[in-house]
Amino acid sequence: MANKKFITCDGNQAAAHVAYMFSEVAAIYPITPSSPMAEHVDEWSAQGRKNLFGDTVHVQEMQSEGGAAGAVHGSLQAGALTTTFTASQGLLLMIPNMYKIAGELLPSVFHVSARTLASHSLCIFGDHSDVMACRQTGFAMLCEGSVQEVMDLSAVAHLATLESRVPFINFFDGFRTSHEYQKIEVMDQEDIRPLVPMDKVAEFRSRALTPEHPEARGMAENPETFFAHREVCNSYYDAVPAIVEKYMAEISKITGREYKLFSYYGADDAERVIICMGSVTEAAREAIDYMNGKGEKVGMVSVHLYRPFSVKHLLAAVPKTCKKIAVLDRTKEPGANGEPLYLDVKDAFYDVADRPVIVGGRYGLGSCDTTPTMIISVYENLALPEPKDHFTLGIVDDVTFRSLPLEKEMALGGEGIFEAKFYGLGADGTVGANKNSVKIIGDNTDKYCQAYFSYDSKKSGGFTCSHLRFGDTPIRSTYQIKTPNFVACHVQAYLHMYDVLRGLRDGGTFLLNTIWDGEELAKNLPNNVKRYFAEHNITVYYINATKIAQEIGLGNRTNTILQSAFFRITEVIPVDLAVEQMKKFIVKSYGKKGEDVVNKNYQAVDRGGEYKQLPVDAAWAGLPEDEKVVRDEPAFISELVRPINAQNGDLLPVSAFKVSADGTWKQGTAAYEKRGVAAFVPVWNAENCIQCNKCSYVCPHAAIRPFVMDDEEVKGIDGATLEMKAPAAMKGMHFRQQVDVLDCLGCGNCADVCPGMRGNKALTMVPLEGQEKEIANWEHCVGSVKSKQNLVDVKLNPKNSQFAQPLFEFSGACSGCGETPYVKLVSQLFGDRQMIANATGCSSIYSGSIPSTPYCTNEKGQGPAWANSLFEDFCEFGMGMVLANKKMRARIESLLGEVIACADAPAGYKEAAQAWIEGKDDAEASRAAALKLEPFIKEGVAKGCPTCSQLDELSHFLTKRSQWIIGGDGASYDIGYGGLDHVLASGEDVNILVLDTEVYSNTGGQASKATPIAAIAQFAAAGKRVTKKDLGLMQATYGYVYVAQVAMGADQAQCLKAIREAEAYHGPSLIIAYAPCINHGLKIKGGMGRSQEEERRAVECGYWHLWRYNPALADEGKNPFTLDSKEPQWDKFQEYLDGEVRFLSLKKALGEEASAELYAATKAAAQKRYRSYIRKTQEDWSL
Secondary structure, eight states, rough: TTOOEEEEEOOOOOOHHHHHHHHSSSEOOOTTTTTHHHHHHHHHHHHHOOTSSSOEEEEEEEEEEHHHHHHHHHHHHTTTOOOEEEOOHHHHTTHHHHHHHHTTTTTOOEEEEEOOOOOOSOOOSSSHHHHTTTTSSSEEEEEOOSSSHHHHHHHHHHHHHHHHHEEEEEEOOOOOOOOTTEEEEEEOHHHHHHOHHHHHHHHHTTTTTTTTTTOOOOOOOHHHHHHHHHHHHOOOOOOHHHHHHHHHHHOOOOOOOOSEEEEEEEEETOEEEEOOSSSSHHHHHHHHHHHHHHOOOEEEEEEEESSSHHHHHHHHHHHHTTEEEEESSSSOOOTSSSHHHHHHHHHHTTTTTTEEEEEEEEEEGGGOOHHHHHHHHHHHHHTTSOOOSSEEEOOOOOOOOOOOOOOOOOOOOOTTEEEEEEEETTTHHHHHHHHHHHHHHHSSSHHHHHEEEEOOSSTTTEEEEEEEEEEEOOOOOOOOOOSSSSSEEOTTTTTHHOOTTTTTTTTOOOOOOOOOOHHHHHSSSOHHHHHHHHHHOOOEEOOOOHHHHHHTOTTTTOOHHHHHHHHHHOSSSOOOHHHHHHHHHHHHGGGGOHHHHHHHHHHHGGGGGOOEEOOGGGGGGGOOOOOOOOOOOHHHIIIIIIIHTOOOOOGGGGGGGGTTTTTOOOTTTGGTOOOOOOOOEEEEEGGGGOOOOOOHHHHHHHHEEEEOOTTGGEEEEGGGEEOOOOSSGGGSSSSEEOOOTTTTTOOOHHHHHOOOOOOOOOOOEEEEEEEEEEHHHHHHHHHHOOOOGGGGGGSSOHHTTTOOSSSSSSSSTTTTTTSSHHHHHHHHHHHHEEEEEEEESHHHHHHHHHBBBBBBBTTTTTOOEEEEOOOOHHHHHHHHHHHHHHHHHHHHHHHHHHHHHOOSSHHHHHHHHHHHHTTTHHHHHHHHHHHHHHHHHHHHHHHOOOHHHHHHHHGGSSSOOEEEEEEIIIIIITTTHHHHHHHHTOOOEEEEEEOOEEETTTTOEEEEEOOTOOOBTTTBOOOOOOOOOHHHHHHTSSSSSEEEEEOOOOTTTHHHOOOOOOOHHHHHSEEEEOOOOHHHHHOOGGGGGGGGHHHHHHHHHHHSEEEEEEEEHHHTOOOOEEEEEEOOOGGGGHHHHBBBBHTTTTHHHOOOOHHHHHHHHHHHHHHHHHHHHHHTTTOOOOO
């Protein structure tokens, strides 16, 4: 390694490194998992890195992927070498422009981390669905299977497109390659420079559109010429394979690694061959080495150039001895006679004499793990007299019986590979620490290393598992670790939730972060855990990193402490070196957050040695099984939801999903999780409670609620209650603010907003340990206490609203999330008749990720009906729901008209029908009429009345629906804005809720048009330079759209009033809700546990304003605009900015003077906006 330059990076960074060399412009739009490529390019450009042409790359964030493709197209036509980075639905939005770019022979490379397309559900993980949907566009397609291949071959795509004029998709597997960290050899720009065909670059520039030499492009063409004209490009495509082959040979000379269009690996005389592409090729190499080592004759053809597909090169790559071929596709094309690569290979061998038997199969959809053991089963299938065709790999298909048998996993990753797994909680820093760990080892030793990270769909607070490998030889294991040497469990509760010891090797090491010590720990460990320790001779260490982090002042950030413990226990590198490097990475990771944060993490490194060893009693080997928990729950939960939540979804057969063939999932499954992952939870001090319900109002996860009990119900409570004083309908009943300690995420917002009594708060945050009795109290309250919401008007004020059952609970949102309190409140007010069209983004992920559904039902079985379509069309999707509802209700009105006209219809039936027709647009009147109608309709059905049968079929449309469209600022201000504007302009009765975090929260915090001046975000590394779009005021110009800006933490009553008015308004409404986000980096003590306070501070200083525009007032001759927030205290504006890392870090990025200018511009923009609102309040609407 001494003569070569190595770095530890992931596939995205490798692709970006090469793309930067060849690019002058990058037009991009953020999408997982491709966004980091553009972020790297933007960062390097800001640092002044020079490309092959001696310049920086101009990165332009667009409003959508379609927009990015259009900008790429235009930039290419104007003569700049331009690229983009995308995946999945984003790539599909580019297809129209891709046809144009290819048809116009514009040299470009689209770098794609290939990802699943949304079908029955959204999956952000990797397969080839997206790139396979583009094989008809005319783009050449080049594929890589490892991080090293991405580094080596990305240059081939750029070089070949320059010479051939054919644009390229350069793709590799999303997550498995894009996010896998490997120690790889770096491609040096100066090694590439001699290969660049500068004459072709000059030709490209000479073809640029210019008024100096004007030409026309993109013409319309008629039938008599189009066909012949289209065929003239053939020679360009015919030349591509030879051009790619030439540049692969040049890259091979530079790297010493041989690359071909179709690379063969295996026995020279192989009889059984697999043909595949992508990261599976690496796992296949391990299987091939194992089988050939046993004397078998197997091999693999790895496809690099997929389009144009060179039959000649494929046939040359397959050994002449081959008798059977299995083609593996990482995509599914329902209804086709096979997947794309399989059909291409069959076609290639069509007229070959003595052609081998060819079968095909699917594998790895949605990043489903594919191991060498599974590859072996493919070879075993080929060994059968009649191999199974159209098979599936890595799952159990017990419905159509297409799957190959699953064998017991073997460790085939090579000798001397050290494997470690780390189980963490999202946002506890585990993943970040492990990224640093693998870089420390890779950059400071001769060892090869690999890291990969798996997550569930929750935001921070969800399950994470880090997979780290280290060894003295290159690591090819492109699959999750099955047989670790070391396991660290950073969350004590996981011992009861997941099989964290699965596969831990004999003599392995286990580290547990726990609040227990010594004998207490041994007593509390589950029997199955202790038995595994004894049976497999496991060395067990434990540390109370949670307590240490609290003592240092790091909150729940245990990552650095546990990272330090890992290095000390395993000694994979010398401890002194590890400590030195950890501290270097602390400065790199946290330097922008201030010296205080850096010093606290230094302490964490030093205290990582405070672990202890737990003696393992040999007698534990004889312990009995733990008692199985018997639960009274639906089979759907036991048989589907619980296994998936336990990270055992990969063990479920296809038949388990027959109940959800179209992706439909039952509501309310989140209530069964009961994870118990909070370190601290609130405890209710009844004597200090004033029954205001503010705590419940702001809780992001509906984990604290007021319960009102009668004399019988209160008997089931073990704890204090208070006598209800008001409202009058509840007077004399028993009040209790009950905490759900197992679903609470411990943010602390409830305790923060609690006014208490005489300075003493009614809520105090205490360790979860010791609050177990509240579990039974909660179960009693939700199971045996009837809702009393019918006794009060829940829309009257914030206090009353909290007596309504939340029909949105225990979501996968971050601890302290600023968005979910709004979503929860809407569900409390209108959830029993609510329809929701949700944009893709944070709100869709925490609202509906299999198996967790936080939307639930009331005691009558009513609740929000929720669906997600796409990022870009969420408003149109909701509009479609409205159109269907209008059409069906019009039919009901027509049918009821027939009932009224029918002489034989009972008078009561006619009366109810008339009442419905008159009150159909009123929620309460339509529901009351529906209750009267339903018995008559049922009776009519029983008598064979055809009109009644139709009415019965449509009866669920009787109650007026509350149509909500929910999305973030990325969806609403940017990619979906055209739809939002159109739907509001339609005049239809819809309610749009914009959860404004001022960044693309779900994809990592990229700038949107909601991002204010000076805020640092991805693609605004030096602070955003233009002001935030005033979406509300823009839409208010229609005059008939209800618009409101709210911030719950600043004014709970105004927030409730705006939501109530918006829903009551018979027309379109738009509510823009300010939502602090983990991406903001709140520096206030408590962080996101003070998100409600951050909203209050934002309004107080004038950063955010509260107002309502109600067109109904204009009809009365009154000013429809009401400014609800008080005159700002502008002297607190800078203090507010300094309290968030997104603003504060500007000082480090630009220096004091330059940042002060941008801060001043931020304040000026806020003041200008405020003055525009003041002017609105002064308009005279009586004229």
